[in-house]
Amino acid sequence: MNTALPYxxxxxxxxxxxxLRAPAYLYQPAQVDEIGDIFRFAKQNxxxxxxxxxxxxxxxxxxNGGGIVLDLRPVNRILAWDPATGLLQAEPGxxxxxxxxxxxxxxxxxxxxxxxxxTTLGGCLGMNIHGKNNFRMGTLxxxxxxxxxLLPTGATLTCSPKKNGDLFRANIGGMxxxxxxxSITLQMKRVHSGLLQVEAWNVPxxxxxxxxxxxxxxxxxxxxxxxxxxxxxxxxxxxxLHQANYLSEGADPDARRTMQVGYQTxxxxxxxxLPKSILHHCxxxxxxxxxxxxxxxxxxxxxxxxxxxxxxxAFHFLLDYIPDWELAYGRGGLIQYQSFIPKETALExxxxxxxxxxxxxxPSYLGVTKRHRxxxxxxxxxxxxxxxxxxxxxxxxxxxxxxxxxxxxxxIALEAGGRFYFAKNSExxxxxxxxxxxxxxxxxFRSLKKRCDPHNLLxxxxxxxxxxxx
Amino acid sequence: MSDxxxxxxxxxxxxxxxxxxxxxxxxxxxxxxxxxxxLEGYTLALLARQEEMLRGLCAEINTQxxxxxxxxxxxxxxxxxxxPALLQRILSDLGGLDLFIYNAGISLPVGLKKFDFEKDHxxxxxxxxxxxxxxxxxxxxxxxxxxxxxxxxxxxxxERGRVGNPAYNASKAALSCYLEALxxxxxxxxxxxxxxxxxxxxxxxxxxxxxxFWVIPADQAAKDICRAIRKRRxxxxxxxxxxxxxxxxxxxPSVIFRRLIF
Numbered sequence: 001m002n003t004a005l006p007y008x009x010x011x012x013x014x015x016x017x018x019x020l021r022a023p024a025y026l027y028q029p030a031q032v033d034e035i036g037d038i039f040r041f042a043k044q045n046x047x048x049x050x051x052x053x054x055x056x057x058x059x060x061x062x063x064n065g066g067g068i069v070l071d072l073r074p075v076n077r078i079l080a081w082d083p084a085t086g087l088l089q090a091e092p093g094x095x096x097x098x099x100x101x102x103x104x105x106x107x108x109x110x111x112x113x114x115x116x117x118x119t120t121l122g123g124c125l126g127m128n129i130h131g132k133n134n135f136r137m138g139t140l141x142x143x144x145x146x147x148x149x150l151l152p153t154g155a156t157l158t159c160s161p162k163k164n165g166d167l168f169r170a171n172i173g174g175m176x177x178x179x180x181x182x183s184i185t186l187q188m189k190r191v192h193s194g195l196l197q198v199e200a201w202n203v204p205x206x207x208x209x210x211x212x213x214x215x216x217x218x219x220x221x222x223x224x225x226x227x228x229x230x231x232x233x234x235x236x237x238x239x240x241l242h243q244a245n246y247l248s249e250g251a252d253p254d255a256r257r258t259m260q261v262g263y264q265t266x267x268x269x270x271x272x273x274l275p276k277s278i279l280h281h282c283x284x285x286x287x288x289x290x291x292x293x294x295x296x297x298x299x300x301x302x303x304x305x306x307x308x309x310x311x312x313x314a315f316h317f318l319l320d321y322i323p324d325w326e327l328a329y330g331r332g333g334l335i336q337y338q339s340f341i342p343k344e345t346a347l348e349x350x351x352x353x354x355x356x357x358x359x360x361x362x363p364s365y366l367g368v369t370k371r372h373r374x375x376x377x378x379x380x381x382x383x384x385x386x387x388x389x390x391x392x393x394x395x396x397x398x399x400x401x402x403x404x405x406x407x408x409x410x411x412i413a414l415e416a417g418g419r420f421y422f423a424k425n426s427e428x429x430x431x432x433x434x435x436x437x438x439x440x441x442x443x444x445f446r447s448l449k450k451r452c453d454p455h456n457l458l459x460x461x462x463x464x465x466x467x468x469x470x
Numbered sequence: 471m472s473d474x475x476x477x478x479x480x481x482x483x484x485x486x487x488x489x490x491x492x493x494x495x496x497x498x499x500x501x502x503x504x505x506x507x508x509l510e511g512y513t514l515a516l517l518a519r520q521e522e523m524l525r526g527l528c529a530e531i532n533t534q535x536x537x538x539x540x541x542x543x544x545x546x547x548x549x550x551x552x553x554p555a556l557l558q559r560i561l562s563d564l565g566g567l568d569l570f571i572y573n574a575g576i577s578l579p580v581g582l583k584k585f586d587f588e589k590d591h592x593x594x595x596x597x598x599x600x601x602x603x604x605x606x607x608x609x610x611x612x613x614x615x616x617x618x619x620x621x622x623x624x625x626x627x628x629e630r631g632r633v634g635n636p637a638y639n640a641s642k643a644a645l646s647c648y649l650e651a652l653x654x655x656x657x658x659x660x661x662x663x664x665x666x667x668x669x670x671x672x673x674x675x676x677x678x679x680x681x682x683f684w685v686i687p688a689d690q691a692a693k694d695i696c697r698a699i700r701k702r703r704x705x706x707x708x709x710x711x712x713x714x715x716x717x718x719x720x721x722x723p724s725v726i727f728r729r730l731i732f
Contacts, residue, residue, distance in 0.1 A: 005558060007607065007610040007611050007613075007614050008610075008614055009614075010611055010614040010615055011614070011615070012615045012616070012617060015483075017483065019483035020481060020482065020483045020486075021566075022480075022481070022565060022566050023561070023566050023567070023611075023615050045558070046559065046562075047558075047562055048562070059482075059483070060480065060482065065480060065481075065561075065562075065564070065565025065566040066558075066560075066561035066562035066563070066564065066565050066566060066567075067562055332483075333483065335483045335484065394483050394484065399483075399484045399485070399486070400484075402484050403484040403485060406484070426482050426483045426484065427482055427483075427484055427485075461480045461565065464477075464480060465479075465480060465482065
């Protein structure tokens, strides 16, 4: 006989884009030991469990409607830090903010970071995040020396590239569907300053945009492009590129100071006056087709070739620069569609996608490009090519048309050998997943799932959507 | 309990899905509500004792939309103890809950000169205690989530105690009162409670009843209820003219009312 779960644990959880909500029984274990009890409890009650970190996925990755969500943020101890070797051992709820604040004063920086510092290590590895340096440093998973994992069966395992290698490659990027990271050992990257040398310049069209991403990859440590997706005709795909490089030893005379946490703290006020917490309200009136077109045009026209030094945090964590920026998209929130296209066909594919979105009157309000390299993780999203992440505002009137357009995008991308990222796209179907991952890969993941989680205790709305009932 | 495979698809940002439970869904207003809500895009958990009819209704809806949009759960509302676990299971099967409709109800008239505790007991069990068994956990759930809508099918019959069907009148009066109290408790949490008071609706319940008038088809009542749900109204008379009729009936002095034989 089932015993009903406590209703006061029921919480309406959201995705990062505020475009999807699902109720779940929210459990927040304070330590790793409690996780096993929750698995047993879920099994007794016939419920599934989803792992959640900071909830920074744009889709349904950390949602589990009607099930249990395990919020691992309280499991956030840094277990060991060795400034001599740059090895950090931490629990899954530790955020990138905790990591950089621990390691930077000693002259290290996380090898790969997301656009926000509030993501947790467990979440980052569950999705195998990439940064603006993917072409050079790969994904975060490539810097994991070892991790310990608790399986839903109660067993614990240690995995590294050499030990339990198949589980190592499947659990990183495995959407938290095989087990729970309980301890993660990461190699940090040595830095000699708290500053980066940044260069910014405009690119007039998509061809130049991609050409420059290609040409700069040998000299850049980080590369990222902003794309004005409202520009058409000759200016299609125009935008601004940012390149950043680490400073070499001795290049920053004040390195000791710039590497301090206080120096890196993002300012709380804009121009020293306006509290940033109200900025998203100021952005909201511009979050419509006309407003974005004007803002983008102005941003492009005033863009000049610039070279300057900037703290790591200011360059990397743009999403944190305006607190709650995603609320500016209004009640329907936003979705992000990111496609990873091989370098040979990216120009043609994105020209087609951008043209399609403009013809249908559904322009993306923000486009971001990056250069990528392949990796050997089982559910990898990376290609030897580029990614374009497109933000779309969700409104009741646009939903059906957007859904139809994203299906077209999937078809176009798949024909070009494109891939997708499970932390972002919200409409990926099982057919699309099988097409880009390959049947063999999906079968292998399913077989590992069966081995690690024979009772299918770990399931998220994302997993059910993409891998369905099998 | 019915099998639930395959489960309905979950919502995505571009394909949002509202989810509803209808208790008492196999025939009458419940079945008509199910068809209408499915058309509005709801994913449904349909509950009733009559499993076969329920399965037929689910099959009809799922075939119409070419996806699992309705799931059948065989359930007797007087099996109070099974409710919390069943609610938990439905929440997990649907992936959430936005709307709860309690439509189970029976009418067991006794003769004008007869008294029958057994019939009264059954009436109160289905119409009132079954409702309380569901409304308590559903209210607790919606209160925690700070969202949701509850619909209770009461009746104009709950507005006065009449000679023909005392237990039915009492059960609906108590249900209306309970729903009002729930509304007062839950509105501060963003939860809406709608009390529906139909007049005579063309269902099995009134087929042996004499002296009916203004009888409307079940689908007409369902249409009115769906509109009231969309508008998040608190009270609905269907058809609307019953509001004024009941205003008069409520105000008939007892000295006259007790001499009437309806």
